[in-house]
Amino acid sequence: xxxxxxxxxxxxxxxxxxxxxxxxxxxxxxxxxxxxxxxxxxxxxxxxxxxxxxxxxxxxxxxxxxxxxxxxxxxxxxxxxxxxxxxxxxxxxxxxxxxxxxxxxxxxxxxxxxxxxxxxxxxxxxxxxxxxxxxxxxxxxxxxx
Numbered sequence: 001x002x003x004x005x006x007x008x009x010x011x012x013x014x015x016x017x018x019x020x021x022x023x024x025x026x027x028x029x030x031x032x033x034x035x036x037x038x039x040x041x042x043x044x045x046x047x048x049x050x051x052x053x054x055x056x057x058x059x060x061x062x063x064x065x066x067x068x069x070x071x072x073x074x075x076x077x078x079x080x081x082x083x084x085x086x087x088x089x090x091x092x093x094x095x096x097x098x099x100x101x102x103x104x105x106x107x108x109x110x111x112x113x114x115x116x117x118x119x120x121x122x123x124x125x126x127x128x129x130x131x132x133x134x135x136x137x138x139x140x141x142x143x144x145x
Contacts (some may be wrong), residue, residue, distance in 0.1 A: 002028050005036070007135060012127045013120065016041035016049070030057050036067075044072040061086060075116055076106035100125065 011017030016038035021027075024034030033053040040046030049071050056064040068079040082100045089095050102121065104113045134140075 003132075003135060003140065007140065008128055008131050010127075010131060011039065011041070012124045014041065014043045015124055016044045016046070018049075021052075028054060028057065030054050047071075055081075075112060076104040076109040077102050077113065078105060079103045098125070098129065 005021060006018050009015070009018040019037050019039050021034045021036050024032075026032040027034050031054065033051050035048060036050050036052055037047055038044055038049035050067050051069040053066045053068070054063070055066050056062065063082075063084040065082050065084075066079055067082070070077070080100060080102055082098065085097045087095045087097075100121075102113065102117050104110065
């Protein structure tokens, strides 16, 4: 989670790529947040895109984040909660479990929300994890932008 988010969220289909973040001086500490800016896409005009919050963090074990304040319509979703849990299996071998929950208040959109979460969002998160794998393989430094 403490990495250059522009190398993780590189754009995918309708999802715009992240260009930079601001107000992130305390990022990583529980209660901290940062503003995330994105490139222009079919779903966003570009610029400020959302806010990313750290809800909970246990060093080298667990992160819980919440993303909200979306600046583009997101099929009725108003927040995203992600949890990142790591378990050391052996020296230099770590199991990562990443779960996410998309929250919507509009029951009329639930069927569309379900389809979106189980098709596009699942594919997008696989893309994100592949970007993270690449960063690990190339020994990308753990810092954020």
